[in-house]
Structure formats: C-alpha cells, structure tokens
Amino acid sequence: xxxxxxxxxxxxxxxxxxxxxxxxxxxxxxxxxxxxxxxxxxxxxxxxxxxxxxxxxxxxxxxxxxxxxxxxxxxxxxxxxxxxxxxxxxxxxxxxxxxxxxxxxxxxxxxxxxxxxxxxxxxxxxxxxxxxxxxxxxxxxxxxxxxxxxxxxxxxxxxxxxxxxxxxxxxxxxxxxxxxxxxxxxxxxxxxxxxxxxxxxxxxxxxxxxxxxxxxxxxxxxxxxxxxxxxxxxxxxxxxxxxxxxxxxxxxxxxxxxxxxxxxxxxxxxxxxxxxxxxxxxxxxxxxxxxxxxx
Numbered sequence: 001x002x003x004x005x006x007x008x009x010x011x012x013x014x015x016x017x018x019x020x021x022x023x024x025x026x027x028x029x030x031x032x033x034x035x036x037x038x039x040x041x042x043x044x045x046x047x048x049x050x051x052x053x054x055x056x057x058x059x060x061x062x063x064x065x066x067x068x069x070x071x072x073x074x075x076x077x078x079x080x081x082x083x084x085x086x087x088x089x090x091x092x093x094x095x096x097x098x099x100x101x102x103x104x105x106x107x108x109x110x111x112x113x114x115x116x117x118x119x120x121x122x123x124x125x126x127x128x129x130x131x132x133x134x135x136x137x138x139x140x141x142x143x144x145x146x147x148x149x150x151x152x153x154x155x156x157x158x159x160x161x162x163x164x165x166x167x168x169x170x171x172x173x174x175x176x177x178x179x180x181x182x183x184x185x186x187x188x189x190x191x192x193x194x195x196x197x198x199x200x201x202x203x204x205x206x207x208x209x210x211x212x213x214x215x216x217x218x219x220x221x222x223x224x225x226x227x228x229x230x231x232x233x234x235x236x237x238x239x240x241x242x243x244x245x246x247x248x249x250x251x252x253x254x255x256x257x258x259x260x261x262x263x264x265x266x267x268x269x270x271x272x273x274x275x276x277x278x279x280x281x282x283x284x285x286x287x288x289x290x291x292x293x294x295x
Contacts, residue, residue, distance in 0.1 A: 016203030022072035027228030138197030
C-alpha cells in the first residue's frame, strides 16, 4: 500500500513528520556548495547551496520526485534513494539517521518513562556519588539524580517552573545566572542532539509544546533550532560555576540506560583535583545559592 492509499488518520499523523523532513532537506541543501560536490559554481545564484535539480542529478533521482520530497508531499522513499541523497548532501551519521527517521524508515522508539525507573536506579545513582550522575531522556528531562548532581546543577532539579530539564535551564536562564560557563559552546551541540531526538517524536503534543515554549522563551534557541543541525551524544567538556566555589570543570559521559530505549545515564567526572574538591565541598554544604545576586 502506498502512502497515498493509506487511511486518512495515518496520513494526517504523518504530515508533521513530512513537514520536518522538508525543512531538514532544505537546510542541508543550502549548506552544500557546488564546489563541495565537484560542480562549477555557475552564475546568478539567488540562494546559497545546491539547487533542487542539482541534488536530484547527483543522487540519481527525478527532479520532480525530489521536489515533491522536499515539499513534504506524501511520497515513498526507498533506503537506497535516501542513502544517495544523504551522500549528495554530505550528511554525517547522525544527520543520515535523522533523515531516515523522518522518512519513516526507522521504527519509532518509545520514550523513556518514569514507570521504568525502578528503586534500584536510585541506588545505583547514589552509589556513584561523589560523581554527579542523573538519568535523563531524549528531551533532556532530568528523571532521577544523586546528591552530587543536585549540588553541581541545582537549577535542573530544584525548579519552581515545573521543568526539571537541562535544555530549558541552559537556553532560558540569563547569562549572569547560568550554571554553564561554556554555554555558548555547548548549547548549539545540545540543540542538535535535541533535534535528533525530536525526529522520533514529530507531531507528539508533549514534544511540540516543549519546542514551542523553548522557541518563545529563548531567541537563541529559536535561531539554533532553525538551523536544522542534528548530532548524537558524545563525551563533552562542561564548565560549571557556583557562587560558593567558583568554576568546576567536568567531563560529561552519556551511557545507555538498560530498559529505557531513550534513557541515558549521565555521569560527570572532575577534570582536575580542584574540581573534585569543590564538588565534595558543595556536597558537605548543601543549599547554598548558585549566584550571588537577584533580579
């Protein structure tokens, strides 16, 4: 059965995913210059990047078919064709995976749910102390954490806005009060990872509401989100600040959480002895304010 023959309810559910696919393809096409793929630059280009007909030619597909794909029309795309488009647009592995997901060629992975967080999870987190550690999902919701994590990043756990979410804290808290020193470096990467997770949940109300609220609350997030960048988790260098101790330099490692397909265990390890001692001091003196001023 083709997409056009599918029941109306299925077609309407797929519409947001096709819209996201169209936006992603346009953004990636604009990033690739003719020179990048061995073509002459040509004259009178009104927009950056490749033209649709050039992508179609390089990928070996019809111009009309590719135009329909980029317009978000309900058409089928095979794995072979999508791989050719991914090569043409020079997508990395995370971006290619995102493309396949939006095209419906990857199964939807259920979100990590709080009901999967057994008491043993908290025991494990507590045993990792004094290493800060937390369980998060692909939306950056903080689901469980230990005392060291709360000492390091209290804004993500002691919230009065009902959002225990590291993306929300990173994107919306003013620079003077933000826990991240290297926020400018880390936020674009976090948004790209969020975009990759969003590909599995396009059209789901809770995700759509969260993205809409973030766009409204943070112009910087809105700008980064519009770039359509995608990425996967990796070991990251993160520098935190706390009014009581100063800077704390950590490496963040993301590990897959068993039994939670989209859950991850995030463990922070100090990058130097000074940072280790500062974490221990914060744990011994809980409840101190992160910043030394109010607005």
